[in-house]
Amino acid sequence: MEPCFLTAAEAAARIREKKLTSEALVRSCLERIARRDGDIRAWTYVDPALAISHARELDKRPPMGPLHGLPFGVKDVIDTADMPTGQNSPQYHNHQPSKDAACVTVVRENGALILGKTDTVEFAAGGRKALSRNPHNLAHTPGGSSSGSGAAVGDFMVPLAFGTQTGGSHIRPAAFNGIYGLKPTWGAVSREGAKLLSAYCDTLGWYGRSVADLHLVATAFRLHDLAAQKPVSVRGLKVGVCKTPFWNKAEPSAQKTLAIAAERLEKAGARIEELELPARFGGLNEAQRTLMYGEGGPAFLPELLLHGSRLNEEFQDMAENRRGVTAAMMVEAYDLVAECAKNFEAMFARFDTVVTPSAPGEAPEGLHTTGDWTFNSMWTEMHMPCLAIPCTTGPKGLPVGVQLVGPRYTDARVLAVAAAAAPVIDSEPKKTPT
Amino acid sequence: MEPCFLTAAEAAARIREKKLTSEALVRSCLERIARRDGDIRAWTYVDPALAISHARELDKRPPMGPLHGLPFGVKDVIDTADMPTGQNSPQYHNHQPSKDAACVTVVRENGALILGKTDTVEFAAGGRKALSRNPHNLAHTPGGSSSGSGAAVGDFMVPLAFGTQTGGSHIRPAAFNGIYGLKPTWGAVSREGAKLLSAYCDTLGWYGRSVADLHLVATAFRLHDLAAQKPVSVRGLKVGVCKTPFWNKAEPSAQKTLAIAAERLEKAGARIEELELPARFGGLNEAQRTLMYGEGGPAFLPELLLHGSRLNEEFQDMAENRRGVTAAMMVEAYDLVAECAKNFEAMFARFDTVVTPSAPGEAPEGLHTTGDWTFNSMWTEMHMPCLAIPCTTGPKGLPVGVQLVGPRYTDARVLAVAAAAAPVIDSEPKKTPT
Numbered sequence: 001m002e003p004c005f006l007t008a009a010e011a012a013a014r015i016r017e018k019k020l021t022s023e024a025l026v027r028s029c030l031e032r033i034a035r036r037d038g039d040i041r042a043w044t045y046v047d048p049a050l051a052i053s054h055a056r057e058l059d060k061r062p063p064m065g066p067l068h069g070l071p072f073g074v075k076d077v078i079d080t081a082d083m084p085t086g087q088n089s090p091q092y093h094n095h096q097p098s099k100d101a102a103c104v105t106v107v108r109e110n111g112a113l114i115l116g117k118t119d120t121v122e123f124a125a126g127g128r129k130a131l132s133r134n135p136h137n138l139a140h141t142p143g144g145s146s147s148g149s150g151a152a153v154g155d156f157m158v159p160l161a162f163g164t165q166t167g168g169s170h171i172r173p174a175a176f177n178g179i180y181g182l183k184p185t186w187g188a189v190s191r192e193g194a195k196l197l198s199a200y201c202d203t204l205g206w207y208g209r210s211v212a213d214l215h216l217v218a219t220a221f222r223l224h225d226l227a228a229q230k231p232v233s234v235r236g237l238k239v240g241v242c243k244t245p246f247w248n249k250a251e252p253s254a255q256k257t258l259a260i261a262a263e264r265l266e267k268a269g270a271r272i273e274e275l276e277l278p279a280r281f282g283g284l285n286e287a288q289r290t291l292m293y294g295e296g297g298p299a300f301l302p303e304l305l306l307h308g309s310r311l312n313e314e315f316q317d318m319a320e321n322r323r324g325v326t327a328a329m330m331v332e333a334y335d336l337v338a339e340c341a342k343n344f345e346a347m348f349a350r351f352d353t354v355v356t357p358s359a360p361g362e363a364p365e366g367l368h369t370t371g372d373w374t375f376n377s378m379w380t381e382m383h384m385p386c387l388a389i390p391c392t393t394g395p396k397g398l399p400v401g402v403q404l405v406g407p408r409y410t411d412a413r414v415l416a417v418a419a420a421a422a423p424v425i426d427s428e429p430k431k432t433p434t
Numbered sequence: 435m436e437p438c439f440l441t442a443a444e445a446a447a448r449i450r451e452k453k454l455t456s457e458a459l460v461r462s463c464l465e466r467i468a469r470r471d472g473d474i475r476a477w478t479y480v481d482p483a484l485a486i487s488h489a490r491e492l493d494k495r496p497p498m499g500p501l502h503g504l505p506f507g508v509k510d511v512i513d514t515a516d517m518p519t520g521q522n523s524p525q526y527h528n529h530q531p532s533k534d535a536a537c538v539t540v541v542r543e544n545g546a547l548i549l550g551k552t553d554t555v556e557f558a559a560g561g562r563k564a565l566s567r568n569p570h571n572l573a574h575t576p577g578g579s580s581s582g583s584g585a586a587v588g589d590f591m592v593p594l595a596f597g598t599q600t601g602g603s604h605i606r607p608a609a610f611n612g613i614y615g616l617k618p619t620w621g622a623v624s625r626e627g628a629k630l631l632s633a634y635c636d637t638l639g640w641y642g643r644s645v646a647d648l649h650l651v652a653t654a655f656r657l658h659d660l661a662a663q664k665p666v667s668v669r670g671l672k673v674g675v676c677k678t679p680f681w682n683k684a685e686p687s688a689q690k691t692l693a694i695a696a697e698r699l700e701k702a703g704a705r706i707e708e709l710e711l712p713a714r715f716g717g718l719n720e721a722q723r724t725l726m727y728g729e730g731g732p733a734f735l736p737e738l739l740l741h742g743s744r745l746n747e748e749f750q751d752m753a754e755n756r757r758g759v760t761a762a763m764m765v766e767a768y769d770l771v772a773e774c775a776k777n778f779e780a781m782f783a784r785f786d787t788v789v790t791p792s793a794p795g796e797a798p799e800g801l802h803t804t805g806d807w808t809f810n811s812m813w814t815e816m817h818m819p820c821l822a823i824p825c826t827t828g829p830k831g832l833p834v835g836v837q838l839v840g841p842r843y844t845d846a847r848v849l850a851v852a853a854a855a856a857p858v859i860d861s862e863p864k865k866t867p868t
Contacts, residue, residue, distance in 0.1 A: 097533070102630070105736035187728070298623055
């Protein structure tokens with residue numbers, strides 16, 4: 001098998017055991033990119049010579065950390081000191097940051113090498129869409145705003161990649177591309193050096209092709225309680241199935257997928273119970289929009305002042321507060337979110353995990369949309385860890401998945417539950433990639 | 435009078451009326467710096483030729499905004515594209531960012547010019563102290579971590595400067611240097627491009643020598659409701675006097691100053707009532723420390739990985755979580771803060787403003803400490819606007835002040851109340867600076 005088809009955890013093990021070099025892995029990824037990216041368009045910047053030279057250096061030195069020798073894709077709203085960071089914005093075309101973003105430093109210092117930058121919705125916030133296509137069907141979006149990272153990992157071009165999420169920009173592309181994604185607890189990972197949209201909601205996450213991949217990266221970031229967390233068994237696992245107050249936005253494929261996931265878990269010995277959220281949770285999607293647009297105003301004011309009418313109108317609107325977000329709306333939104341987070345965690349006490357849709361259905365057709373973040377907003381603003389797991393395919397043969405969510409700062413537990421539950425939920429045979 | 439002694443609002447008016455050039459103002463500030471900064475050491479970087487050339491350009495063009503022609507000092511944890519940003523850290527000595535921080539762009543695009551960078555506690559977070567001294571007595575600290583910005587404005591070297599606050603790093607130096615400072619509502623001003631410590635607490639603010647100065651900058655940042663806000667009168671003003679649960683930490687000078695401020699307001703016709711905070715508020719200072727150290731871990735992980743034992747031990751401790759902040763402590767802290775913020779705002783309904791100490795007393799002697807942020811933490815983590823007003827002097831002849839606080843996103847009202855209350859509170863004759 002070509003090394004590019006290995007998961008990050010598999011590749012890391014082979015590199016550790018000296019059965020694979022980082023250079024061979026990187027060359028395999030680069031070949032895949034050369035062959036496929038004309039169609040997929042996941043990448044905005046790849047420097048093959050630089051990547052190979054980094055891989056060779058890593059092959060020569062003792063392991064730096066759990067990610068030693070692994071190539072990483074970086075969403076192009078995240079600063080890299082040796083590659084331009086374009087934000088998919090004409091105003092940042094070829095902009096060269098002086099410093100790596102915090103997350104890039106963390107993975108580099110744990111032995112990863114940056115393979116390149118991945119396409120994104122402009123500023124991860126609106127405006128221009130990425131050119132990336134869904135590897136499962138080129139006529140469909142890979143989701144957004146982490147479009148290129150999701151497509152690149154989904155297409156076996158790179159085993160790991162960073163995304164960001166303010167509404168549903170990280171988990172939704174995981175679902176659409178049939179991959180795994182972790183959006184950790186807000187505050188647990190520094191997002192310094194990633195473009196700001198909403199200080200309260202912006203969260204940095206990563207993609208892989210297995211739970212073990214996500215766990216590897218989590219160890220690099222030293223998420224709370226990883227070492228102390230014991231393995232979990234599906235037998236006896238108390239699973240809350242949460243349709244959310246937005247169930248009417250779930251397409252039949254997403255509704256069916258949640259039922260399939262629950263059924264598979266139940267068959268494997270889990271105890272399934274529906275978790276119905278109180279009516280107050282129905283206001284959370286609107287609250288997330290309020291926070292995003294309300295905090296997006298100050299975030300895009302500098303761009304408006306610098307670029308005026310050359311700035312995409314969506315960001316002009318945000319900076320000018322044309323949606324009319326008021327002070328009272330902001331305070332109400334923060335308070336609702338805090339109240340619901342506390343309530344959810346109280347209700348969570350009787351569960352080991354909660355499973356809920358990761359997107360409203362399959363990836364929509366066309367590149368004019370990146371899909372809908374209805375099923376992501378509330379978890380993002382409540383700062384809770386979310387882990388996307390592929391489950392089945394929809395009527396068009398595209399991936400449909402679920403996500404596991406948990407209380408704030410229980411990332412280690414979410415990862416442990418996912419390690420047990422993923423083989424059950426994601427149990428359909430897959431086409432061998434070619 | 436030398437132009438450097440003008441407040442920002444006075445200088446802006448004269449520049450607008452063509453009675454003063456930006457160049458003359460900048461030259462006066464540069465002379466003051468040349469004469470005084472050998473003692474005060476507020477600045478880490480000043481490029482006189484660059485500042486004069488910017489001033490000349492501004493003098494040639496039509497007004498760009500409310501700050502046209504005004505020099506601004508920038509705390510050296512805030513990125514500037516044309517000046518190094520050293521973080522007072524050996525690891526960032528002479529580091530040159532590729533891009534201005536968001537706040538720097540906003541003031542530049544409103545006509546301000548950056549006079550230079552001001553000294554700071556390392557990363558605005560711990561480690562090395564600034565070399566800056568208190569202009570009122572060189573043997574005393576100007577406070578921190580915004581040490582240089584506070585001292586520079588207090589010593590008439592620059593009319594305006596940026597600071598940042600995670601605990602009490604902005605309001606405390608305002609108090610110690612006898613100047614005005616606004617820490618706006620968290621989220622109302624982008625802190626992109628300022629070093630991260632705690633994503634939940636970090637807030638960017640500015641110093642001036644009058645409420646009108648702070649208001650000028652607030653208009654540049656387009657804080658909510660500034661245009662709609664009506665002027666306020668002290669007569670009939672409902673003032674809550676808040677000793678906070680930490681009153682036992684207030685030195686006699688701070689206790690006396692709060693009483694003096696209340697008395698002056700009452701004499702001017704305000705209605706004074708004590709606001710006693712419920713017992714739960716007593717946990718807020720500990721909560722702020724939990725959030726700061728808990729979020730400081732991820733923030734300093736990249737520095738630890740890059741610099742290892744060369745990194746100041748305080749940041750190693752933070753990144754290694756040697757204080758043992760747990761997941762449960764983090765969640766409890768966030769929830770307590772959210773609960774108290776909501777409660778405070780409910781109690782605030784019967785007041786027009788709340789006045790409370792800005793620091794425990796006068797600036798302490800020596801440069802080994804920057805003073806205590808006991809009276810600042812809770813307002814910072816509750817995301818509420820705070821405005822420091824000088825009031826009187828303590829037993830050593832150093833300034834002691836108070837702060838006005840208000841509910842989240844009521845910055846415009848806090849500024850309006852301060853505009854009325856400041857002439858009453860800050861009514862003692864001042865020595866003419868020389």
